[in-house]
Amino acid sequence: MTDALPDELADSSVAGLTDEFPDQLTEDFDRAVDAYLRDLLAAEAKPWTDGLAVRLTDRAGDRVGELLADLRDSLTGGKRLRPAFCHWGFVGVDGTPPGDTAVRAAAALELLHTFALVHDDVMDGSSSRRGAPALHATLLARHTDRGWRGDARRFGEGLAVLVGDLAFTLAHRIAAGLPDSAARTWHQMCTELVVGQHLDMLGSATGERDADYATSVATLKSGRYTVVRPLQLGACLAGGSGSLVATYAEYGGPLGVAFQLRDDLLGAFGDSAATGKPVGEDLREGRPTLLLAVAAERAGPADRRLLDRVGDPDLDEGEVAALTGVLRRTGADVEVEQQVKLAVDRALLALERAPVHPRAVPALRALAEEAAWRQR
Structure with missing residues (x-):
């Protein structure tokens, strides 16, 4: 598999991006990334379906095709924030539009993100993602619908992990061709992502309610991975x-934390039709969030007893509503909203003082607004 851009884009300087409005630049870049991913998966499928990689029966080849189709479907949707930050991080150097290598890096970011989401849904037992069933739930249903043998849940989770592993493998294949400084940044980001997820899961298991701990998780899982490292x-x-x-x-540091805090607020108070995830999932998982840390610090005895239910995967809608009531009564929601605003203010002040090319500044301001004040 070559890392070259699709033919129709290879000579366009990805970019053929000139001085158009920033939204158009981002859309053009996104299209180039999507085209690269589409061609990457098609090229990956060909040796298997044509029997060139390993001689397979037609049935085995079809099942490899399903694996790749599941990965392709998992790549659809999403906010494409990480490619956007990579794009404008490039433009911010000297105003030059990004070329083929940046498109490949952004594609690797999307594959890495897909790996993280698929595995995260398995770890958390999340049933939905982006308004549709999570991949492991889709695979569980496939097992059931086709009348296959064995435990359908374990099958769904196991195959979802393999789809995530394939995404991770392809992401690293692309990253292996990056220049040294970019490759170092890539590897730091991957390690930070794993450490952040490790701390998140431990925090859920131990009932961690420390504000500094929650901020550390937000910094690693979101601040570095979503904003800083892509930039x-x-x-x-x-x-x-x-x-x-x-x-x-x-x-990017404070902005990435603001992104995670918004995610926490949406998880507790958002509209599931907009977010694509059930409201209250973080409460059922007992994730170590700033919302819960503030509420635990301020709660009276009665509310503390309610907070003891956090982390129970069987919480019903009424119990979730009671817990969100605690978050409101303690003012945790207001405090976290204030922290979002303060973080965005710090980010924009840093941007104002930064040696960033003027061409990138409006887009980076707009991305800050999108990351911090989004509704999904």
């Missing part, structure tokens, strides 16, 4: 200076 990846690909790479951390 720095773009900067490294464009030959950005060390000072700009550091400045991107000053902008």
Whole structure:
């Protein structure tokens, strides 16, 4: 498999991106990333379906095709924030539009994100993602509908893990071709993502309600992975200076935390039709969030007894509503909203002082608004 762009894009400087409105630049870049992913998966399927990689029966080849189709379906939808930050991190160096290497890096980010989401849904037992059944739930239903043998739940989770593993493998194959500075950033990001997930799961298991702990998880799982490292990846690909790479951390660090805090607020108070996830899932999982840390610190005896139910996977809608009532009574929701605003203010102040090319500044401001104030 070659990492070259699709033929129709290879000579377009991805970019043929000139001085159009930032939204158009982002849309063009997204289309290039989607085209690259589409061609990547098609090329990956060909050796298996044509019997070139390993000689397979038609039935075995079809089942490999299902694996790749499941990955392709898992890549659809989403906010594409990480590619956007990579794109504008590149433009912020000297105003030059990103080229083929940036498209490949952004595609790797999307594959890595798909790996993380698929595995996260298995770890958390989440039943839905982006308004549709989570992959492991889809695979469970496939097992049941086809009357296959064995435990349908274990089958669904096991195959979902393999789809995530394939996404991770393809992401690293792409990343292996990145320049050294970008590759170092990539590997740091992957390690931070795993450590953040590790701390998140431990925090759920131990009932962690410390605000600093919650912020550490948000920084690793979201601050670095969603904003800082994609920005720095773009900067490294464009030959950005060390000072700009550091400045991107000053902008992206607080913004990434704001992104996670918004996610926590939406998880407790959002509209599941908009978010694509059941409201109250974080409460059933007992995730170590700032919302719960603030509520635990401020709650009186009666509300503390209610908070003791956090982490029970069998909470019904009434019990979830009672817990969100505690979050409101203690003012945890207001406090976290204030922290979102403060984090965005810090990010925008860092951007104002940063040696970022003027062409990227409006888009980075808009991305800050989107990340912090989104409704899904």
